[in-house]
Amino acid sequence: MIKTIVWGENVHEQKNKVVADIYPDGMHNHIAAALNNDPEISATSATLQDPEHGLTEERLADTDVLIWWGHAAHGDVSDEIVERVCERVWSGMGMIFLHSAHFAKPFKRLMGAPCNLTWREAGERERLWVTSRNHPITAGIPDSFELENEEMYGEPFGVPEPLETVFISWFQGGEVFRSGLTYKRGAGNIFYFRPGHETYPTYHNETVQRVIANGVKWAYNPQPRIADPNAAPNVPVDEAPEKIEERGPRLHEAGEEGYR
Ligand code: ZN
16 A cells, blocks of 8 residues: 555635635545545545644655645745655655645755746636656546646746656646656655646546546655665775775765765
8 A cells, every 4th residue: 555645735725615615624635535545545634734744754754655735825834844855755755746836845845946837817728638648647547638627827837857747738828838747856756746726626526536646656666765865975995896096185084974
């Protein structure tokens, strides 16, 4: 079973009746319940309001894939937790960022870029096209599918060039957007998936649910986590894989813990 946490900031569900009516249990619990229909996935949820945002060292150590949805309260996420999440990704945990998580602190930290885009809230139609047909994330997904009402996100999207582009979107108003992008950061697999504005029932859509479940399976790395992803050990001259003659001059002591 792939142990998955769906993290939600859980703000609009509490304040906005439209959102609360679409997701009475919260978006995080709704997405987790949909994932639990998949026999390979075991999903729980966590929110901004939980102690340590529900992301304690112990819980993250026992998590294979973390899914992140945030919008109104990115700034309320503790920098200490952001760093903890990024360290886990570098150690090999998978991570999926949904919709407005493009501006979430951990996404910006992992991308090292502004991650900005253009947007419009008009309930317009979005058509997503598969751009990587045999990719595991597109398994069982038709070449294109539509969401009747969505928020528009448009290019240029200020992210680094991805490892793979899995989906692009067309919007009724004319813009296009790279809607499904994969990255590797350290040992961790990252998937960004665009749809999911909170005032539309996007996460009730079975195709969207399938993409997220596929994303969990793709991001999952079954290998043991790397204990210290920041380790930069010195290899002394006499421990080089091949015999070498030291030429000097030398600035550092053999075996010292430099460059941390
Ligand atoms: Zn939105």
